[in-house]
Amino acid sequence: MDELAVEVEHLSFSYKENGPKVLDDISFSIKKGDYVALIGHNGSGKSTLARILAGLYTEIEPNSLLRIFNMSYDVENSSKIRGLIGIVFQNPDNQFVGSSVRDDIAFGLENRAIDPSKMDEIIEKSAKEVGMEEYLDQAPENLSGGQKQRVALAGVLALSPSLLLLDEATSMLDPKGKREILSLVKERKKENPDLTILSITHDVEEAAMADYVLVLSKGKIILEGTGEEVFSHEKELEEANLDAPFAYELGKALKARGISLSSSLEEDTLLEELCQYSSKK
């Protein structure tokens, strides 16, 4: 059987006692080494879920089950689990704590009481992994949003997490910054196939890249499966305020005009099929 990185069963959560349920009886699991995308509209409960997984909110409702690498957040295990998880948040300005790139990456290492004599080496290695080695002594105000997110990622990677949570890590960035972060994450994943990634996003193009997609709407998981499976449920997606990827939308628009192709999520596949269509007489 596949090893599971995350197991969630009947998870419910509200911020206030008897308040509205932000998460309502959610169940899902994530296999070790998978890249999973969680998509949902603004206010769907995505970020709350990320924070619960990261152990930032521990007051989940009784009967809820949450296990990360076969451990639950109890007194004995919580610091152990936190040691396995790295999280990158949405706003690059909210998580830059150091006065320079070097200090910022060191912050996490200091918290974990890493031997200072080894720190420099780790810092330089992680900065190199995200392409920020030239900026080690720069202050945050001299960096662009994309660069700050790369530093945040370096700070997290320096701790070699087993589960990486990206909480809308690209949504405040411009298209170039977005691509930089995504290709970095893909690269890291390639080099470390055991790394499990949960990316929370409303960028459907990014979600189409993942191994598995979960769709959250109003605190419930309404769809799950591979990208193609999930994006074929247009009605549910529309109700959940989400779009389908561009290629899928275009395929649909062509179908409505009498040109039926397979429902691919890849633009190039769609284009290939169009060419074949035009050469068929």
Place this chain on the structure above:
Amino acid sequence: MPIQFEKVSYTYEKKSPFAHDALKGVDLLLEEGKTSAIVGKTGSGKSTLIQQMNALLNPTEGKVIIGDFINSANKKERSKDLFSLRKKVGMVFQFPEYQLFEDTVEKDVAFGPRNFGMKKEEALQAAHEALRRVGLDESFDKRSPFQLSGGEKRKVAIAGILATKPSILVLDEPTSGLDPASAEETMALFEEIKKDGTTLILVTHDMDLVLKHADQVVVMEEGEIKKVCTPEELFSLSLEEYSLDTPKVYRFAKKAIEKGIPLSLEGLHDVSSLAEALCKALRKEKK
């Protein structure tokens, strides 16, 4: 109200070793009642340019004429009435929801009109009108802005600007961080406001947004205007030179043309117009 830039330059920390030319001799006309998109990479001078529009910055050379207000490098020529200028030019900064501060939604939205001299009752009335306009009903009036979702907060922040009834709206990345449906709603709202003759200035990296909503695009690079044209003209060019992204629709259309599908780029602005054009092209080929 139109905005006219005449040979505008701006240097940060002038007369110091850190002097940096952010704008270099900009000549530009932003027409009344139109949507002008300002694009260019980070550091190209977009923010410095928009800050000249409500005199948050004064040019170090040249002048900006906003309606009857003159924001000039020459102090003698410079208009004094900042109050009415700022009333006319509404700025929606990036992530405006971070600027919410009052304990109820209606008070937060009424803050602008109150500041511009309206009486409390009047200001609340203006706030309610603006809130209805952005699609938030009465049930939101007395709620705390901090208990709303991200999309709702953004709407409250926008209502706060609309309540002062500006005739120019400057929008800095108005849809970033919003889910697709909320983003669409927000842009539809601005299109609606434009119908009253409001001039819209849209600063963005999102070329799909530019293609869909702008009448005119201003491309900036290192403090200079590189190009002013329609979105269609811009996107039919090779964009690498300007380090801009190609909108999805154009990216696909250009690839299709490369593959030999005889597609016309004219009139493409969204998925359905692309599908229409592809159908036409394919049928033509079959005959």
